[in-house]
Amino acid sequence: MKVFIVPPNSLILFDLVERFGHEPLSTMQLIQEMVDNLEIDSPPLNVTPDDVKRGLKYAGIEVPSGIRGRLAVWSELFEQADATIIMEDAPYAFGCVGCHRTNLILNYLLRQRGMPLLELRYPLDDEEAMTMVLQVKGFLGGLK
Amino acid sequence: MIKIAELSCGTEYSGVQGEIEAAASTVGGKMVYPDIEAEDIDNAVEEFGFNPVSPQLRLMIARAIHLVEGHYDADAVFISSCFRCAEGALVRNEIRRYIQLHSRIPVVTYSFTERTKASQLLTRMEALVTIVERKELLARERQVGLTAGIDSGSATTKCVVMRDNEIIGKFWTPTGAVIDTAEYVFNEACKEAGIKTSQLEAVGVTGYGRFTIGKKMNAKLIQEELTVNSKGAVWLADRQKGDATIIDIGGMDNKAITVHDGIPDNFTMGGICAGASGRFLEIVSKRLKVDITELGQLADRGDYRKVKMNSYCSVFGIQDLVTTLAEGKTMEDVAAAACHSVAEQVYEQQLQEIDVRQPVIQVGGTSLISGMVTAIKDVLGYEPIVPPHSQYIGAVGGALLSSGFLEG
Amino acid sequence: MIERETRLLVISPTSDITPDQLTRFLHAMDLPITIKETCYGAMVEGDPDTIHRVVDGARALDHNKIFSKRRGYPIGDTRRCRAHHGSRPGFTQLEAEWHDLGRIELGLDCCDRGESVPEPTVDHRVPINRLREIIKEVTE
Known part of the structure; x- marks a missing residue:
């Protein structure tokens, strides 16, 4: 099944979802589509003002452009997701997940969609990490 | 690189x-x-x-x-x-x-x-x-030889001719076709200076139309208005050393530049709202049916506090002014409120983003409107310096800096 | 257009494998892919099916100590190249996650042993009444 991950660029979540037999939906695949599209030239990500406008579906015009742009890009993924794993409090979330306000609205939108959802906190020690991995395995194993 | x-x-x-x-x-x-x-x-x-x-x-x-x-x-x-x-x-x-x-x-x-x-x-x-x-060029404090500067602004085009650190000719006109207007002010300024254009040793251009004009006129200096205007302003105000803040409210946009020894170290530019520019005052003048050159004196006789403005916008703010007139408030008060509105917006939008250092040198076309100078003084709490020829800062800066190419 | 997939292979800090060893292992798989050694492991690029075989092979090289995620940009793309601009923000994220891979390995080992999710731990926050008592104890 297709599993949307938050942070959408996380190495750990991408790896775990794939390792446990599902297809992770990540920012990277979208970026690939955008950078391989040679007809658009808005480097480095090829996000265009039109993409940002598409973000108006999720947030109003008074919301900063960076938030609308991120939502527009991610919506292509979460619209096709069968399940979601959200990991909150990731200690370092940069680049596409660098805006805390976007993450707030993204998580809210995901919770509204009613699909199977696993919410985790970033582990603070070995014990929590072990629990986290077991939770992910359990959640993904239950997706049929 | x-x-x-x-x-x-x-x-x-x-x-x-x-x-x-x-x-x-x-x-x-x-x-x-x-x-x-x-x-x-x-x-x-x-x-x-x-x-x-x-x-x-x-x-x-x-x-x-x-x-x-x-x-x-x-x-x-x-x-x-x-x-x-x-x-x-x-x-x-x-x-x-x-x-x-x-x-x-x-x-x-x-x-x-x-x-x-x-x-x-x-x-x-x-x-x-x-x-x-261009750190070294920007350090230049004296104009040498015979040079001209052209400032192709969004509202007006200005030209100054300088010889041995003195202004000997100047001219301005509203900007029309960029090259034609530039050539016109250039010829007129040379005429006032009593020289032939061919005698000029160097020309410096700045402002929106700088690339087009610079190429056409084979200018020695083609440079953006932030650095050029700063030099012109400190030269005109004779404040070449130390700190200063330049408030340049032009026809379409405004700039606030902090300088040290005449070299900008920070600046903010407006340019997305006509309410913080001379354009706002132009519209007000039209609505009041007075010439823009009279607006300042009118404002000096008025009291902005008597007029309630809910917006700085050149549509809604001016609507407030018109309503106030209808309520029987005087033209003087409305003119003062208009100047105050521009000053306040510049203060809120631009001056908050830089550390305002004294002295403040007020320049640009709107510095000729005395009510605007009063309004800036009210907002800042102290008097700005308005140097002579304060609307010519860009042209003076262009003439001064282009002369740097004449030596060595 | 030939479909490509570009992958990061990231070696956990707990592993004894070096990026050089990983790269040599990948070359030895003798598959039609591009391989680039990096400070954290390697990048590989090729058609998706082959790349998935490569990722499985790499993961098996050092059990639970080699991780992978996709990369949007092709290998050597100047738009993303560190040498051209300095690192992009995503690199810092990768660096941070790399740091904690040892912990993820512990979790994967738990999965291998068939362990189940432990009971959730209780909320550690001090109940307000207890806090009131503590304040009293400390201030008196």
């Missing part, structure tokens, strides 16, 4: 990163991103003392500290975040202040929307690069 360090949040997902890079490369700059170790970020944020929630803003802070401490080599800094993001605006401004306080690296800041285009960023980038590349 000038290395411009980019400290930013949201540029890529707003689709403007390409515009930033295009603007930088047009003026011979290159955007670079100071490398930083992930584990240094927490320490940097703690050291800085501002702890934003958004990780990208934390990264911006760490990068700023990295630059200031000299771990990364860059010639200039560009700090940028999304328009309307409060968290981003707070961080943007505080790291700008921090970099200026602790280093001599020129900084420019900008808040963008998805509509931001390279052309809007160009003047900022060009000024940054000029400050880095």
